[in-house]
Amino acid sequence: MKNLTITIFIILIVVILGLYLASFQVRETESALVTRFGEPVRVYIDDPGLKFKWPRPIERLYKFDSRMRVLEANLGETTTKGAVPIIVNTYVVWKIADPLQFFNANERGSVTEAKRKLLSQISNTQNTVIGQHYFSEFVNSDPSKIIFEEIEGEMLDDLNTKQNVKEKYGIEIKTVGIKQLKISEDVSKAVFARMIADRERKTKETIAEGNAEATTITTDANSMRTELLAAAEARAKAIQAEGDAQAAKFYKLLEEDPGLAIFLQYIESLKKILEKNTVIVLSTDAYPLSILKDIPVIVPRDPNKEKK
Amino acid sequence: MCPEIPTKKRNNLIQVTTFIAMTEQNKETNNEIRNTEIDNQLDAAGKSLSDALRISFFILKIFMIVLVIFFLASGFTVVRPDEKALVLRFGKIQGAGDERLLGPGLQWVYPYPIDRIVRIPVEKNVNLAINSFWYFESDQELESTTKRKVPPSEPLYPTRDGYCLTRSERQRAAIRGVDGSDYNIVHSKWQLTYQIVDPESFFKNVHVEDIEPGQDYFKVITKSINPLLKAVFDDAVVTAMVHYTIDEALEDKKDTIRNHVWKLMQQKLAYQLDSGIEVVSVQLNDMDPPRQVDPAFQRVISASNEKEESVSKAETEAANILNEAAGSIARQLHAALHDETMSEEEKELLWSHAAGAAQAKIAEARAYATKVVESAEANAEYLHKVLPEYRKWPELFIQTIHRETVVEVYDKAEEKVMVQPTEGPGGRREIRYKISGK
Numbered sequence: 081m082k083n084l085t086i087t088i089f090i091i092l093i094v095v096i097l098g099l100y101l102a103s104f105q106v107r108e109t110e111s112a113l114v115t116r117f118g119e120p121v122r123v124y125i126d127d128p129g130l131k132f133k134w135p136r137p138i139e140r141l142y143k144f145d146s147r148m149r150v151l152e153a154n155l156g157e158t159t160t161k162g163a164v165p166i167i168v169n170t171y172v173v174w175k176i177a178d179p180l181q182f183f184n185a186n187e188r189g190s191v192t193e194a195k196r197k198l199l200s201q202i203s204n205t206q207n208t209v210i211g212q213h214y215f216s217e218f219v220n221s222d223p224s225k226i227i228f229e230e231i232e233g234e235m236l237d238d239l240n241t242k243q244n245v246k247e248k249y250g251i252e253i254k255t256v257g258i259k260q261l262k263i264s265e266d267v268s269k270a271v272f273a274r275m276i277a278d279r280e281r282k283t284k285e286t287i288a289e290g291n292a293e294a295t296t297i298t299t300d301a302n303s304m305r306t307e308l309l310a311a312a313e314a315r316a317k318a319i320q321a322e323g324d325a326q327a328a329k330f331y332k333l334l335e336e337d338p339g340l341a342i343f344l345q346y347i348e349s350l351k352k353i354l355e356k357n358t359v360i361v362l363s364t365d366a367y368p369l370s371i372l373k374d375i376p377v378i379v380p381r382d383p384n385k386e387k388k
Numbered sequence: 389m390c391p392e393i394p395t396k397k398r399n400n401l402i403q404v405t406t407f408i409a410m411t412e413q414n415k416e417t418n419n420e421i422r423n424t425e426i427d428n429q430l431d432a433a434g435k436s437l438s439d440a441l442r443i444s445f446f447i448l449k450i451f452m453i454v455l456v457i458f459f460l461a462s463g464f465t466v467v468r469p470d471e472k473a474l475v476l477r478f479g480k481i482q483g484a485g486d487e488r489l490l491g492p493g494l495q496w497v498y499p500y501p502i503d504r505i506v507r508i509p510v511e512k513n514v515n516l517a518i519n520s521f522w523y524f525e526s527d528q529e530l531e532s533t534t535k536r537k538v539p540p541s542e543p544l545y546p547t548r549d550g551y552c553l554t555r556s557e558r559q560r561a562a563i564r565g566v567d568g569s570d571y572n573i574v575h576s577k578w579q580l581t582y583q584i585v586d587p588e589s590f591f592k593n594v595h596v597e598d599i600e601p602g603q604d605y606f607k608v609i610t611k612s613i614n615p616l617l618k619a620v621f622d623d624a625v626v627t628a629m630v631h632y633t634i635d636e637a638l639e640d641k642k643d644t645i646r647n648h649v650w651k652l653m654q655q656k657l658a659y660q661l662d663s664g665i666e667v668v669s670v671q672l673n674d675m676d677p678p679r680q681v682d683p684a685f686q687r688v689i690s691a692s693n694e695k696e697e698s699v700s701k702a703e704t705e706a707a708n709i710l711n712e713a714a715g716s717i718a719r720q721l722h723a724a725l726h727d728e729t730m731s732e733e734e735k736e737l738l739w740s741h742a743a744g745a746a747q748a749k750i751a752e753a754r755a756y757a758t759k760v761v762e763s764a765e766a767n768a769e770y771l772h773k774v775l776p777e778y779r780k781w782p783e784l785f786i787q788t789i790h791r792e793t794v795v796e797v798y799d800k801a802e803e804k805v806m807v808q809p810t811e812g813p814g815g816r817r818e819i820r821y822k823i824s825g826k
Contacts, residue, residue, distance in 0.1 A: 105478045105479035105501070106479050107476060107479035107480075108476065108479065108480065108481050108591065108592050109591065109592060110479070128476075128478075128479045128480040128481070129477075129478050129479055129480040130478035130479070145595060147592070147593055147594055147595040147596070148593050148594055148595055148616070148661060148663070149595040149616075150615045150616045150619050152615075152619065155546060155547055167546045169622075171619040171623070173616065173619075173620075173661060175595075218553075218630060219553050219554075219555050219570075219571040219630045220555055220630075221555050221556045221557060221570060221633075223555065223631045226555070226630055226631060228626075228627050228630055229627060232623075232627075254660060254661050255620075255656060255660050255661060257619065257620065257622075257623030257627075257656075258623060258626055258627075259520075259619055259622040259623055259626065260520070260546075260550070260622065260626065261552070261553055261626050261630075262544075262546040262551070262553075263546070263553075264546065265543035265544065265545060265546070266543065268543045268544040268573065269540065269541065269543045271571070271572065271573055272540040272573075272678065272680045272681050273540065274570070275572055275573070275634075275677070275678075275681045275684065276540060276681050276684040278556075278572075279681065279684035279685055279687065279688050280684065280687075282688050282691075283684075283687045283688050283691040284691075286688060286691040286692050286694075286695050287691050287694060287695060289695060290691075290694060290695025290696070290697075290698045290699055291698060293695070293698075293699050293702070294698045294699050294701065294702030295702070297699065297702040297703055297705075297706045298702050298705050298706055298709070300706065301705070301706030301707075301709040301710050302709060304709075304710060304713070304718065304719070304722045305709050305710060305712075305713035305714075305718075305745075307722060307725060308710075308713045308714045308718060308721060308722055308725070308746050309713060309745055309746055309749070311721075311725055311746070312714070312742070312745070312746030312747070312749045312750055313749055315739065315749075315750055315753070316749045316750050316752065316753030317753070318753075319750065319753040319754055319756075319757050320753045320756050320757055320760075322757060323753075323756060323757020323758065323759075323760045323761050324757070324760055326757070326760075326761045326764075327760040327761045327763075327764035327765075328764075329764075330761070330764035330765050330767065330768040331764060331768070333768035333771070333772060334767065334768055334771055336771070336772070336775060337771065337775060337778070340771065340774075340775070340778055341767070341771055343786065343789075344767065344770070344771065344789075345767070347789060347790075347793050348767075350793060350797065351793060351796060351797065354797045354800065354801070355800060356800070356802075357802055358797070358800065358801040358802055358803075359801065359802060359803040359804070359805065360797075360798060360801040360803070360804045360805070361804075361805045361806075361807055362798075362804060362805065362806050362807065363806075363807050363808075363809065364806060364807065364808040364809075365809065369806065
């Protein structure tokens with residue numbers, strides 16, 4: 081009984097040890113390569129789980145992290161089509177896509193080596209692609225002419241298709257982008273000068289606009305006033321005319337004796353005209369001062385005549 | 389033969405037995421008795437080898453059981469409320485569909501090396517400040533509260549100072565007749581908030597440093613993915629900013645720009661990279677023109693203020709003018725003049741509310757009309773009244789009126805001068821007497 085237990089125990093240990101030596105796990109985040117005496121024999125891509133191999137030194141296992149990583153190129157000056165110098169900082173998101181290629185191309189799968197190669201590849205691509213585009217395609221006063229994203233797409237295309245980094249290095253580029261778009265120091269000074277000039281113009285424009293607007297407002301108000309007063313004048317005239325028309329009705333009544341009416345009107349006018357500040361020069365010949373000179377001849381009327 | 393059990397091992401044994409004693413209470417007494425027995429036997433001479441072996445095996449057995457218990461217990465993991473967990477069996481994610489993700493709580497999986505549990509923080513917002521588009525500031529400058537004045541002759545150093553290029557205004561370029569590649573420089577400070585929404589995609593696709601024992605896995609994750617997020621974010625900002633002018637960036641299009649950046653980022657993270665990371669929000673903390681050109685920008689601001697001032701002054705003046713012309717309803721009245729759909733009654737009503745010069749004119753006209761009518765009426769009445777009288781004695785009537793008038797006029801005159809013309813040898817002479825006035 082005791083011996084059996086011990087035997088089972090020992091067998092178990094041997095099996096576990098054997099499994100440990102002969103098996104390996106490939107995680108979801110990894111790809112793996114198995115070499116037999118240095119020759120690659122099996123590749124595991126997108127194939128996670130428990131795998132087996134002959135123990136070392138017959139077969140050897142190389143695992144690669146297949147997740148995405150970022151790699152940034154250094155800030156570098158390049159020129160666009162039309163020889164405008166710009167300074168860009170390009171980055172890529174890459175992953176190991178083909179373990180075998182990666183293993184062969186990068187000194188038995190050295191990530192450091194791969195990065196070094198990729199960096200020089202990026203700088204090539206960056207210079208080539210940017211060199212094919214005018215600066216006005218990066219920044220343009222007409223937004224529809226800006227093809228910034230397309231240029232980034234071209235860079236991605238260049239790396240994956242033209243340069244075929246997958247075949248060359250076992251790498252897949254997921255995305256390429258420009259992190260910084262800059263200009264040289266001297267150009268920045270020129271831009272400042274232009275910006276200042278731009279602002280000066282804007283300052284002047286703003287003040288002129290303000291003045292123009294103010295003038296428009298007051299002019300509008302004045303013309304409105306003119307219009308309003310004209311309209312009021314018209315209404316006033318209409319009211320006066322109506323008054324005159326009404327008065328005219330009464331003039332009809334005067335027709336009963338126009339002579340008297342006109343006389344009365346003269347009298348009325350006279351009174352009004354001579355109402356104030358009048359200096360009157362009187363001739364002693366004229367009535368009523370003539371009385372001062374001569375007594376008028378008055379003959380009493382025969383009252384009987386009256387009673388006739 | 390006296391098999392000496394090393395002190396260290398003995399201590400271990402005692403610990404182990406004590407442990408077992410604690411878990412298996414039934415055996416407690418037995419164990420204690422045996423312990424004493426061991427001591428006794430060690431002390432005693434001529435104890436048998438088989439006894440020792442038996443005890444060793446027994447102890448080993450217990451040791452193994454404890455190991456197994458520990459081993460199985462190592463399969464327990466606590467998943468915290470803001471986490472989700474994936475189970476890897478021999479490296480492969482277990483389960484299908486929603487079952488692939490374990491929710492919060494105490495979870496048990498087969499212990500290493502069969503299963504491994506990977507916890508991933510979800511629904512945890514992480515902030516990331518982005519200052520890569522801001523100008524370089526020395527420590528001294530950072531401490532001071534006022535901005536350093538920088539002359540336009542000091543350039544921006546591409547390796548040190550961060551900034552974005554913005555496009556220039558469209559009509560401006562047209563005036564100059566250039567190819568439209570004019571641009572401006574603007575500085576900005578941002579903050580990004582993100583969270584992991586798809587733990588599986590995140591785990592499978594995004595490189596995270598290995599978590600060393602004792603490290604906070606959340607910090608390790610954050611630190612690992614920051615370079616990726618920074619790169620994608622910077623890219624989005626550079627790409628978005630070239631679509632806007634500096635005035636749009638500084639004034640009214642900030643929200644549009646934020647959205648633009650957010651969209652570009654989200655597009656890259658979700659569709660291009662399938663990273664399982666979602667951008668919750670993009671905040672724009674600062675947007676400034678370069679310090680080199682700041683005074684010029686300030687001048688524009690003060691010019692706008694000036695403009696506003698002169699406009700509001702003009703508006704006040706206009707209001708005064710209109711008020712003087714027709715009172716508070718001047719504008720309404722003016723509109724009514726040109727409004728053909730308005731009925732006469734409505735217009736009349738409006739006019740009745742008019743004030744100012746217009747109203748004065750109308751009032752004057754009214755007064756005139758009233759007076760004209762009244763005097764005409766009065767004259768007519770007067771004539772009508774005196775007519776019978778006049779018809780009776782026309783001459784006397786006329787003379788009376790005439791005389792009365794003359795008297796009245798003379799009476800009211802301020803000065804009266806009498807003139808007596810005389811005929812003399814020298815021709816006509818006049819003698820004047822002044823009669824003093826009132």
